[in-house]
Amino acid sequence: MRAAIYRSFGGPVSIEEIDDPPCPPHGVIVAVGSTGLCRSDWHGWQGHDPDIPLPNVPGHELAGTVVEVGPDVRNWAVGARVTVPFVCACGECAACARGDQQVCERQTQPGFTHHGSFAERVALDHADVNLVAVPDAVDLDTAASLGCRFATAYRAVVQVADVRAGQRVAVHGCGGVGLSAVMIAAARGAHVVAVDPSERSRARAVELGAAQTCSDADGVTEMDVSIDAFGAPTTMRASLGCLRPRGRHVQVGLLGADDTPPVPMGAVIARELQILGSHGMAAHTYPAMLAEIADGTLRPQDLVRETIGLDEAPARLMALGEPSAGVGGVTVVRVAAIIGS
Missing domain, CATH: 3.90.180.10 (Medium-chain alcohol dehydrogenases, catalytic domain)
Known part of the structure; x- marks a missing residue:
């Protein structure tokens, strides 16, 4: 073959x-x-x-x-x-x-x-x-x-994060997984904020249901759920940083060679953040x-x-x-x- x-x-x-x-x-x-x-x-x-x-x-x-x-x-x-x-x-x-x-x-x-x-x-x-x-x-x-x-995005949004109507959801990285997560979360009635440096990807996110977009996570706050769909230490930390107290971070994107990055555990404890993995x-x-x-x-x-x-x-x-x-x-x-x- x-x-x-x-x-x-x-x-x-x-x-x-x-x-x-x-x-x-x-x-x-x-x-x-x-x-x-x-x-x-x-x-x-x-x-x-x-x-x-x-x-x-x-x-x-x-x-x-x-x-x-x-x-x-x-x-x-x-x-x-x-x-x-x-x-x-x-x-x-x-x-x-x-x-x-x-x-x-x-x-x-x-x-x-x-x-x-x-x-x-x-x-x-x-x-x-x-x-x-x-x-x-x-x-x-x-x-x-x-x-x-x-399917990875579906499990992350529905089965792991349990996204519901009216919740605020940030998606960091709008490639295939991220755009899928935008579509699925929006279909559940969530207010979706899509974060990606690419103007083209942000425009696609709007077409698929995102209520807001931005090129970076500065100013993105009080999210109920935040998903790192890209996979990098910077997007992981940005995802944790935009959550409300007791918010849920879902790590979907692979981190590649840097798969043991520092995690702001003080904020995780003080704000009772949840860190969740999702794998297929x-x-x-x-x-x-x-x-x-x-x-x-x-x-x-x-x-x-x-x-x-x-x-x-x-x-x-x-x-x-x-x-x-x-x-x-x-x-x-x-x-x-x-x-x-």
């Missing part, structure tokens, strides 16, 4: 012919239709997760069609249109038993623990736990964005999100700003560290000509 692959951290990413992945006994092989171009894959390529085995095929946001099924799979068949959370859970550990598959103790992640979806085919583990059927009304470009950025979303909680997509409450398709081909993916992946990368929404890589229903 054709795939984008790198053999050293920070090294060249190229399109090559490599072996098809073997099908796990408990998993499936998916012919990739679309896959998202995500900053998390850039972090992986940079070596911020040194446990990634090399050589590696990036890609963890995907949608496509099942083309092979392992002998231990009970609920899926060839031909199913599917997506999957970027955390593939084992279904058997203590976290999974609690329903917290997004923090599975034995999780696998395409593009990180094994070859990912910047390829014509990808192997997915524990299919009966992790696969999510893509409704006929949802195209594969949109479905690909659900596996990481949109379990497959069994997708139905509520899909129902809101089906009835038009949420429109993740509005976040897809452009589509590119697999041949363009290596250069675009390597450029994700540039300041303008991610401005305005989600870029989707169309891998195979099976887009649509």
Whole structure:
């Protein structure tokens, strides 16, 4: 199969012919239709997760069609249109038993623990736990964005922060995750303040429901909830700094190499701030999100700003560290000509 692959951290990413992945006994092989171009894959390529085995095929946001099924799979068949959370859970550990598959103790992640979806085919583990059927009304470009950025934002806003109508919500960083969070929080009736240095991203945030925008967090105060969707020590501290007493900070953006930044713990204690992490979303909680997509409450398709081909993916992946990368929404890589229903 054709795939984008790198053999050293920070090294060249190229399109090559490599072996098809073997099908796990408990998993499936998916012919990739679309896959998202995500900053998390850039972090992986940079070596911020040194446990990634090399050589590696990036890609963890995907949608496509099942083309092979392992002998231990009970609920899926060839031909199913599917997506999957970027955390593939084992279904058997203590976290999974609690329903917290997004923090599975034995999780696998395409593009990180094994070859990912910047390829014509990808192997997915524990299919009966992790696969999510893509409704006929949802195209594969949109479905690909659900596996990481949109679902991650949905869990952060709805399941972790418990955002409600009338609350004040700040979103720091308006790339794919941040714009998704803006849309989801606004759909819940929150007053959303979008913080991003890019004028283009701020304009998109307004289109998606933000009530206010600003280029930095100066003057942003008394927030009930604040979400760092970018992932940097500066945005993390700005998020904590804009909260009202007993406000909730949700860290979604990865911090990259600087993942142990100083935290103003004195203010956290004195103001009884809550610091919450949010990491993906379990497959069994997708139905509520899909129902809101089906009835038009949420429109993740509005976040897809452009589509590119697999041949363009290596250069675009390597450029994700540039300041303008991610401005305005989600870029989707169309891998195979099976887009649509």
